[in-house]
Amino acid sequence: MNNPAIRIQNLTKDFSVGIRGVKLRAVDNLCLEVGDNEIFGLLGPNGSGKSTTIKIILGLLEASTGTCEIYGKPSKQVDARRSVGFLPEAPYFYRYLTGRELVRYYARICMVPRAQIGDAVDSVIELVGMTEAADRRVATYSKGMLQRIGLAQSLVHDPQLVMLDEPTAGVDPLGSAAIADIVRELKRRGKTVLLSSHLLAQIEGLCDRVAILHRGKLVREGRVADLVEEKDAESLVVEGLSAEGRAAVQAAIEAQGARLARVEKPRLSLDAYFLKEVHQRESEHAANNDSEGSN
Amino acid sequence: MSILDSFTRIRLIAGTTFLEAVRQKFFNSLLIISIALVGSSTFFQQFDFGTGELKFITDFGFGALFFFGSILSITATTQLFFYEMENRTALTMLAKPVYKLEFLAGKFLGAHLLMLSFTFVITLVLSAILYWRDTALVARLGDEVILDGPLVRYGDVFLFGFLQWMKFGILAAMTLFVASFSNTNLYTIIVSFFLLIICQLQYIARDAYSGMEAGWERFLVLGLGLIFPNFQLFNIGDQLVFDVDQALPLSTVLQLVGYGVIYTVAFLLLAQVNFRRREI
Amino acid sequence: MSLLQHPLTLRLRRILFVLLILSLLGLLTRPLEGPAWRVVKSGQPEMNLEAIEGALGQGLVVGVLGGFRAILADFLWIRTNTIWERRDRVKMDAMVRLVTTLDPRPEFFWINGSRMIAYDVPNWRIREEGGYSEVPEARQRAIDLEQSHQAFDLLDEALEFHPDRAKLYLEKGQIYLNRLKDDANAAKWFLQASKQADAPYYAARIYAELLRKQGKNAEAYTYLKDLHRELPNVPYAQKGIILERIRELENTLEIPFWERFQAVVEPVLEAPRKAPAFDVPEPHDHAGHSH
Ligand SMILES: Nc1ncnc2c1ncn2[C@@H]1O[C@H](COP(=O)(O)OP(=O)(O)O)[C@@H](O)[C@H]1O
Ligand SMILES: [Mg+2]
Numbered sequence: 066m067n068n069p070a071i072r073i074q075n076l077t078k079d080f081s082v083g084i085r086g087v088k089l090r091a092v093d094n095l096c097l098e099v100g101d102n103e104i105f106g107l108l109g110p111n112g113s114g115k116s117t118t119i120k121i122i123l124g125l126l127e128a129s130t131g132t133c134e135i136y137g138k139p140s141k142q143v144d145a146r147r148s149v150g151f152l153p154e155a156p157y158f159y160r161y162l163t164g165r166e167l168v169r170y171y172a173r174i175c176m177v178p179r180a181q182i183g184d185a186v187d188s189v190i191e192l193v194g195m196t197e198a199a200d201r202r203v204a205t206y207s208k209g210m211l212q213r214i215g216l217a218q219s220l221v222h223d224p225q226l227v228m229l230d231e232p233t234a235g236v237d238p239l240g241s242a243a244i245a246d247i248v249r250e251l252k253r254r255g256k257t258v259l260l261s262s263h264l265l266a267q268i269e270g271l272c273d274r275v276a277i278l279h280r281g282k283l284v285r286e287g288r289v290a291d292l293v294e295e296k297d298a299e300s301l302v303v304e305g306l307s308a309e310g311r312a313a314v315q316a317a318i319e320a321q322g323a324r325l326a327r328v329e330k331p332r333l334s335l336d337a338y339f340l341k342e343v344h345q346r347e348s349e350h351a352a353n354n355d356s357e358g359s360n
Numbered sequence: 361m362s363i364l365d366s367f368t369r370i371r372l373i374a375g376t377t378f379l380e381a382v383r384q385k386f387f388n389s390l391l392i393i394s395i396a397l398v399g400s401s402t403f404f405q406q407f408d409f410g411t412g413e414l415k416f417i418t419d420f421g422f423g424a425l426f427f428f429g430s431i432l433s434i435t436a437t438t439q440l441f442f443y444e445m446e447n448r449t450a451l452t453m454l455a456k457p458v459y460k461l462e463f464l465a466g467k468f469l470g471a472h473l474l475m476l477s478f479t480f481v482i483t484l485v486l487s488a489i490l491y492w493r494d495t496a497l498v499a500r501l502g503d504e505v506i507l508d509g510p511l512v513r514y515g516d517v518f519l520f521g522f523l524q525w526m527k528f529g530i531l532a533a534m535t536l537f538v539a540s541f542s543n544t545n546l547y548t549i550i551v552s553f554f555l556l557i558i559c560q561l562q563y564i565a566r567d568a569y570s571g572m573e574a575g576w577e578r579f580l581v582l583g584l585g586l587i588f589p590n591f592q593l594f595n596i597g598d599q600l601v602f603d604v605d606q607a608l609p610l611s612t613v614l615q616l617v618g619y620g621v622i623y624t625v626a627f628l629l630l631a632q633v634n635f636r637r638r639e640i
Numbered sequence: 641m642s643l644l645q646h647p648l649t650l651r652l653r654r655i656l657f658v659l660l661i662l663s664l665l666g667l668l669t670r671p672l673e674g675p676a677w678r679v680v681k682s683g684q685p686e687m688n689l690e691a692i693e694g695a696l697g698q699g700l701v702v703g704v705l706g707g708f709r710a711i712l713a714d715f716l717w718i719r720t721n722t723i724w725e726r727r728d729r730v731k732m733d734a735m736v737r738l739v740t741t742l743d744p745r746p747e748f749f750w751i752n753g754s755r756m757i758a759y760d761v762p763n764w765r766i767r768e769e770g771g772y773s774e775v776p777e778a779r780q781r782a783i784d785l786e787q788s789h790q791a792f793d794l795l796d797e798a799l800e801f802h803p804d805r806a807k808l809y810l811e812k813g814q815i816y817l818n819r820l821k822d823d824a825n826a827a828k829w830f831l832q833a834s835k836q837a838d839a840p841y842y843a844a845r846i847y848a849e850l851l852r853k854q855g856k857n858a859e860a861y862t863y864l865k866d867l868h869r870e871l872p873n874v875p876y877a878q879k880g881i882i883l884e885r886i887r888e889l890e891n892t893l894e895i896p897f898w899e900r901f902q903a904v905v906e907p908v909l910e911a912p913r914k915a916p917a918f919d920v921p922e923p924h925d926h927a928g929h930s931h
Contacts, residue, residue, distance in 0.1 A: 080639070081647055123455045125640050143459050151455035157447045159376060161383045173372055174456050176365055218452070407721055412748040416714050423711040560706045563677075586666030587659060593676055595707045598745055599683040608679070615676040619669055626665050630658060 068137035070226050070257040071099040071122055076131035078117055078281075091117040093281040095131070099259055099274075101225075104252050106268045106289075107261040109278035115261040116154055118278070119230050122259075123151055135226060150219035154230040156211055160204035164195055164214045167203055168221050175222035189217040193247060209240040216247065227251060229260040233268070238340060245271050269293075302331050369458055370466045377440050377470020384443075386436050390478060393428050394485045397421055401489045411497055414490060414512055415602060421486035421517075422597035425479065425524055432478060433528040434552045437471040437535040442545045451640055461632045468536055468628055475528040483521035487514050516600035519613070526620030527594040531556060533627035540634035558584075559591040566590070589623045684709075685744055685801055695738050704742065713743035720753075729761050736794070750798035751811050758791035758815045788815050809833035810843060823850050841877050848885065861889040865901050879903075 078092040092114040099105040107115045120126040121133055124140040138145035158167050168186050177185050190199045193213040198206070206214065212232060219227060229248075233241040248258050248271060262268050268275075269289060276286040285292060306314070315325050381387075397420065404416045444450040444467070453463060490512050497511070535552040542548045566585040572578040593616060599608055687709075693701050696712075704712055720735040736753035743749065762783050769775045792815070798808050813829030816822045827850035834843035844867050851860035864886050871877040886901050 085647070120451075120640070125451065125454055127637070127639075143457050146455065146457045149455070151452070153448055153451045153455070155448075156452065158449060158452070159380065161379065170372065170376065171452075171456065174369055174453070174458060176368070176457075215452075407718065409748075412746075412752070415746055415748060419710045419714050423708060426707060557702075557706065561702070564705060583659075583663065587662040589666075589669075590673060590677065592707065593673065593680055596680055596683070598710050598743075599680070612676050612679045615672045619672045619676065622669055622672070623665070626661070630661065634654075 068134070069098045070101050070103070070136060071097065071105075071259065072132075072134045072137075073097040073118070073122070074132050076118070076121060076133055077129050078114070078121060078126065079129045091281050092121070095278075095281070095283055097276055097283070097286070099257060101257055102252060102255050104248060104258045104260070104271060104273045106272035106275035107259065107278065108263070108265055108268070108275050109261075109284075110263055112280075113263075113278040114281040115263075115278060116230055117281075119151075119228055119259070119261060122228065123149065148222075148225040150222070150224035150227040152212070152215045152219045152227075152229045152232055154234070156215035158203050158211070158214070158218075161202060163200050163202050164206070164210075164217070165190065165199040167214060168199075168217050171218040172221040177222050185221050185223070189220045192220065192250070193217045194243060209236045212236055212240065212244070216244070220251075224256070226257045226259070229258065231262055232260055233262060233264060239343060242340060298326060300331075366459070366462055369462045370469060373453070373458075373463060373466025374469035374473060377467050378473045380443065381436055381440060381470065381474040384439065386432065386474060387477070389428060389432060390481050393424055393482060397424060397482075397485055398489060401493060405493075410501065411511055413497065414493060417489055417493060418486070418512075418517070418597070418601050421482070421489070422520060425482045425486075425521065426595075426597075429475065429479060429482075429524060429528055430531060430556055433471070433475055433531045434535050434549055434556065436474055437468075437532045438539055438545055438548045438552070440471055441467055441536060441539045442548070445640070448640075454640060460635050461628075464536060464540075464628060464632055464635055468532060468624075471532045472529055475532065476525055479521045479525045479528070483518050487517050490514070490517065511602075513601055513607075516607070519608070520597050520600050523594050523596065523613070523616055523620075526617055526624075527591055529624040530559075530589055530591075530620055530627065533624045533631065534559075537627045537631040537634070540631040540638065555588070556591070559588045561592075562588045563590055563592040589619070593619065683745070687741060691741055692738070695734075709743055710745075713739050713746075713749070716742065717749060724756060724760070727764050729764060732756065732761075733790075740794070740797070744798070744801045747798065747802060747805055747807055750794060751807060754791040754794045754798075754811055754815070757794065758788050758819055762787045762819070784819055788819055791815055804836050804838070806833045806836035806839035806843060809836065810840075813843075813846075817850075823853050826850055827854065841871070845878070845882065845885075852885075852889070857889055857893055861886065861893055861895075864889065868901070868903060 074096055076092055076095040077090065079088040079090050081087065082089050095114075095118065097118075107118065109115050117126065121128050122135065122140055124143070124146060127141070133140040135145045135149060159170075162170065165186060168190060169182060172182050172185055190196055193216045195210065195213050195217060198210060203211070203214065212235075216229070216232065219229070229244075232244050232248075236244065245268070248260065251258050260268060260272075272289055274286070274288050275292070277284040303314075311328075318325050397417075400420050401417045404413050407413070409416060444453070450463065454460065491514070494511050531552070534555055535548065538551045538555070539548045542551065562584055565581045569578065569581045569585065572581060596608060687704070689701065692704065696704070700712065716735060716739045720732060720739060723732045723735055736749070736756065740749050740753060762780075765783050765787075766772055766775050766780055769779070772780070792812060795808055795812050799805075802808060809829050809832040813826045813833060816826035816829060820826075827847055830843050830847040830850060833839050834847055844863075848860045848864050848867070851857075851863065864882055868879060868882050868886065871879055871882070873879065883901075883903050886903075890900050
C-alpha cells in the first residue's frame with residue numbers, strides 16, 4: 066500500500082464550551098503519519114488530546130481545521146472505517162448480552178458474511194483469551210475482561226488498522242502484558258496498531274514509534290530507541306566483581322581513553338519483578354496441583 | 361455499501377434497542393395499565409349504565425392508551441437514546457462503518473417497536489374487556505340490545521390503536537430530534553412534552569385564524585399551524601367503535617397514515633442534521 | 641470573532657432553518673391534513689368554552705381541549721350519579737348541563753339526563769312536600785309539568801346536535817305519554833320519531849295506537865294502511881299485528897267489505913339487523929339505575 070495507515074496534517078480541534086462559545090483547543094496543529102504494519106504509541110498526560118485525536122481519525126468528531134486520512138480515505142467518509150477496529154477508552158457494552166453475543170452482534174454490524182461469523186467470533190475470543198467467560202453476561206465482567214471483550218469486538222471483522230484508546234488503563238500488569246502480547250501478534254499478522262496511553266512504561270517496549278502530546282501539541286515523535294537511548298553510553302552488567310577488580314576495570318577503561326560515568330545496581334522494573342514473581346507462583350501452583358493429582 | 365446492508369444494520373440496531381427497552385422494564389407499565397383498565401371496567405358495573413357501560417370502558421381505554429402511550433413514547437425514546445450516549449456504546453457503534461442515519465433510524469425503530477407492542481397489548485386487553493362486558497350485557501338485557509346490531513365494532517378498537525401508534529411515531533421522531541441537540545435526559549423530556557402539548561392544541565389557534573384580522577397575530581397563528589403537526593387529527597376515538605353509520609372513511613385513514621409517515625421521516629431527517637454535527 | 645460566526649448567530653440560523661423546513665412541511669402536507677381534519681372535526685362539535693371554564697377551571701379546560709373531553713365527561717357523569725343518589729336536584733341539574741355541554745356527542749347523556757329530570761325529580765319533590773297521598777293532584781300535576789318541560793328543553797338541545805336520532809324524539813313522546821298522559825302531544829313525537837332513518841318499527845305503530853286512543857279512527861286507519869304497504873316483509877315489522885289493527889278499525893269504522901284493505905300476503909323475509917320490534921316501549925331505567 067502506498068498510502069500510510071494514518072496521515073494527519075495540520076489538525077486542530079477546538080471545542081466550544083458554554084453558550085458563549087469560549088474555545089478550548091484540544092488538538093493544536095498536529096501532523097502525524099503512521100505507517101502500515103507499525104505499532105504506534107500516542108503518549109501524553111491526561112487531557113493532552115489523545116482521545117480527541119483518535120476520535121477525529123475515526124470520524125466521530127469533525128476537525129476544526131486540517132485533514133485526516135485512513136489509507137488515503139478522508140476520515141469523514143464512513144467507508145474509511147470499513148477496515149478499522151476501535152477499542153474506546155473504558156469501554157462499556159450492552160450489559161444483558163453475553164460476551165459471545167456482543168462480539169457476534171458487532172460482527173454482523175460490520176457485515177461479516179454469515180458463513181464466517183461463527184469462526185470469526187470464536188477465533189477473536191480465543192485470541193483475547195476469553196473463551197471460558199464468553200458465555201457469561203457482560204454485566205458480570207471485571208474491568209480487564211471488559212477490555213478484552215472490547216478488544217475482541219474491535220478485531221472481529223479482521224481490520225487492517227486497530228486503534229486502542231488506553232487499552233491498559235486500569236488493567237493489572239498481567240492483563241497489560243497479555244494485551245501487549247495480542248498487539249505483537251497483530252503486528253505479526255501484518256496489522257497496523259495505534260494505541261494511546263498515559264502510562265509510558267507500559268508501552269515502552271511495545272511500540273515501534275511513539276508521539277508525545279502535551280496540551281494538544283506534538284512534543285516529540287520518533288522511534289522509541291532513538292528517543293530514550295543515551296547515544297554515546299553503554300552499560301556493562303557484571304556479576305561477582307571484587308573492589309580490586311572494579312579498580313582494575315576502571316583503570317582499563319581509562320587506558321582506552323573512555324570514562325566510567327557511573328556505577329549503579331541494575332534493577333528490574335517493578336512490573337517486570339511482579340510478572341516474574343507471579344509467573345513463578347503460577348508454575349509452582351501448577352506443579353503442586355499436578356503432584357496432588359498423581360497421589 | 362448496498363442499501364440492503366443498510367437495512368440489515370438498521371434492523372440489528374433496532375433489535376438491540378428493543379431488547380434494551382424490554383430489559384429496562386418499560387413493559388411493567390403495561391401490566392399496571394392493564395390491571396387499571398380491568399379495575400375500572402368492574403368499577404363501572406356498579407352504576408348499571410346499561411349498554412352505556414361499554415362507552416365508558418372504551419373512553420377510559422382510549423384515554424389510557426393516549427395518555428400513557430405519549431408518556432412512554434417520549435420517555436422511552438429519550439432513555440434509549442441517552443443510554444447509548446452516556447454509556448458511550450454509541451461511540452463503539454459509530455466507530456464501525458455505520459452511518460449516523462442508520463444509527464438514528466435503528467434507535468427510532470426500536471422505540472417504535474416498543475410502542476407497537478404497547479399499543480397492541482392495550483388494545484387487546486381493551487377488546488377482551490369489551491367482549492366480556494358485551495356478552496354479559498347481552499345475556500342480561502337480552503333481545504333488547506341484540507337486535508340493534510353489534511354493540512361494539514372491535515375492528516375500530518384496533519384501528520384507533522393503529523392510528524395512535526402512527527402518532528406515537530411522530531412523537532418519538534420528534535423526541536429524537538430534540539435529543540439530537542440536547543445534552544441531558546431531563547431537558548429532552550421536558551421540551552418534548554412541551555412540543556406534544558403544542559401539537560395537541562395547535563388546532564385551536566388554527567380554528568381561530570379564520571376569524572382574525574390581518575396583522576402580526578394572524579401571521580403568528582398561521583405560522584403555529586404550519587410549523588407544528590396537528591396531533592388532534594388522530595383524536596378520532598369518539599367517532600369509532602359505536603357510531604355504526606359513520607365509520608371513518610378509508611380515505612381519511614390513508615390520509616392520516618400518510619401524514620404520520622411524512623412527519624416521522626421529516627423529524628428523523630432533521631434529527632440527523634443535528635446528530636451529524638454532534639460531538640460524541 | 642465576526643458576528644456571523646458567533647455561536648449564537650449560528651444557533652439562531654439553525655433554528656430558523658428548522659422553522660423554515662417545518663413550515664414548508666406544513667404547506668406540503670396540507671392536501672393530506674385538510675380533508676382529514678374536516679372529517680375529524682365534523683365529529684367534534686364546538687363547545688361553549690366559557691361555560692365549561694367557569695365550572696371546571698382552566699387546568700381541566702386544557703385537558704378537555706387536548707383530547708380528554710370524553711373521559712372528563714365520563715368522570716363528571718359518574719359524579720352526577722353520586723349526586724343523583726343524594727337527591728340534590730339543583731346540583732344534579734347543573735351537572736347534567738355541564739356534562740352535555742362538555743360532550744354532546746353521546747345520546748346516552750342526554751337521554752339519561754332527561755329521564756332523571758322528568759321522572760326522578762318529580763318523585764323527590766312530591767315526597768319532599770309530604771308524599772303522593774298528601775300533595776294535592778293539582779300540585780303534583782304542576783310539578784310534573786314543570787319537570788317535563790325542563791327535560792324537553794334538554795332534549796330539544798340534544799336535537800340540535802343530533803337532529804336525526806329517533807331515540808331523542810321517542811324520549812319526548814315517552815315523557816308526554818307516561819308522565820303527562822298527554823296522548824295528543826305524545827303522538828306528535830312518535831310520528832316524528834318514526835320519520836327518522838334509524839327509527840324502530842314500533843314508533844309508527846304506537847303513533848297509530850295513540851290516534852285510536854284519541855278517537856281519530858279514520859286517521860289511524862289511513863295511516864296504518866299506508867304503513868302496511870310501505871313496510872318490508874320482515875318479522876320485526878310485525879305486519880300481522882298491523883293487519884289485525886286494520887281489521888279492527890274496519891269493523892269499528894264499518895267499512896264496506898268491497899272497500900276493505902287488501903293485503904298482499906308475501907312470504908316473510910329473513911330477519912334484518914335493523915331495529916327492534918317492541919310492542920311495548922322500552923322500560924325507563926333512569927340513567928341506568930335500578931330503584
Ligand atoms: N466533548 C468535549 N467538549 C469539550 N471539551 C472536550 C471534549 N472532549 C474533550 N475535551 C477536552 O479536550 C481536552 C483533551 O481531551 P482528551 O482528548 O480526552 O485527552 P486525553 O485522551 O489525552 O486524556 C481536554 O482538556 C478535555 O477536557
Ligand atoms: Mg483519553
